[in-house]
Amino acid sequence: MKQAHYKKLFSPIKVNGLRLKNRITMAPLYLGYASEGGAVSPLMLHHYQTMAQSGAALVLVENAGITPGGSGSPRTIRCDHNRYLSGLEGLAQCIKGEKALAGLQINHAGRFAYVDDPVAPSAVPAFNRTPRSLTRMEITTIQKQYAQAALRVQKAGFDLVELHGGTGYLLSQFVSPRTNQREDIYGGGIENRIRFPLEVLKRVKDLVGDFPVGYRFLADEWLRDGLHLNESLVLAKALEENGVAYISVMGGTYESFFLPDIVKKSQRPGYMVSLAAAVKKAVKVPVITAGRISTPARAESILQDKKADLIGLARMLWADPDWPKKAREGRDNAIIKCSPKCDACFHLVMKGRPAVCTRWTKEKRAEYSGMFQ
DSSP states (O other): OOOGGGGGTTSOOEEEEEEEEEEEEEEEOOOOOOOOOOOHHOOOOOOHHHHHHOSEEEEEEEESSSGGGGGGSSTSSOOOOOOGHHHHHEEEEEETTOOOOOEEEEEGGGOOOOOOOEEESSSSOBBOOOOOOOOHHHHHHHHHHHHHHHHHHTHHHHHHHHEEEOTTTTTHHHHTTTTTTOOTTTSSHHHTTTTTHHHHHHHHHHTTSSSSSSEEEEEEESSTSSHHHHHHHHHHHHHTTOOOSEEEEEEEOOOTSHHHHHHHHHTTHHHHHHHHHHHHOOOOOEEEEEEOOOHHHHHHHHHTTSSSSSEEESHHHOTTHHHHHHHHTTTTGGGGOOOTOHHHHHHHHHTTTTOOOSSSHHHHHHHHHOOOO
């Protein structure tokens, strides 16, 4: 098979002034590789250097906390203080040194935060805990924390910053009618519920200037009373109007991921592509899609059919960092695929251990476990 079969996949694209050498991005993936307390660890540096060596055009580092009260776990990397800058600088350098663009995703987990007193738009219970509803003053403080964290991303030498508005975290908690039951200017109709993420985007852009700001976008919560496309597309259009660099589309939250029908859905190839296609029809900024895109042929067809502009590979790239190289060489059958029925990595993370892949060699699994601090 010749490379021409995947001409679109390996064509360059401009994203807010940045030139991506192909359409393959590493989607953010939490693996528990940070040190206890959120510092960048040797294992994390090794992991992201390997991801950058894959040939992906853009590597997005996952979920850096903007405030101690908003981290999702003790091993979530942090971006809430200048003392983390040197570690973040090393992380950016290890990615860019392999000729890939480097991005860092910043986040507040809201009602899913790993703290005793989680906060959220409203006091809606989550897994037997009820968060405290944010005050207006706290809302302003958190918006400023997003902006300061984004400035650190810029200072650390990354090429872009991504706001994490997916997975049911704080930005999407404001947008969802299920988790936002406020009666002030941040609650009610969809125009009010998108106010918080739009104000965060504005504060970030005001502070970082022309530095590209992307957005991880929750298109559908896959919950009966949750956020659906008819409302999320209102946010997509508003993000575009307010200067977002791209929209990275996903579906589902921690409260829907483990529902039997969603588990079944998530085992299907390209299970989130239809959401990205709907967003792409509504906006002109580049759209990233992800969700078990295991073969180059599927990735190429998504791009050719204009369902997305970029392909996000998370576990697929982690299971086989040679995915892009094998695709370019037409060695599709040699790609080591993530099994849709395997969740060993998830169970390791839940136990506070570093994620390793069952498809790796015994030696590689031992190497990663040995580097864990």
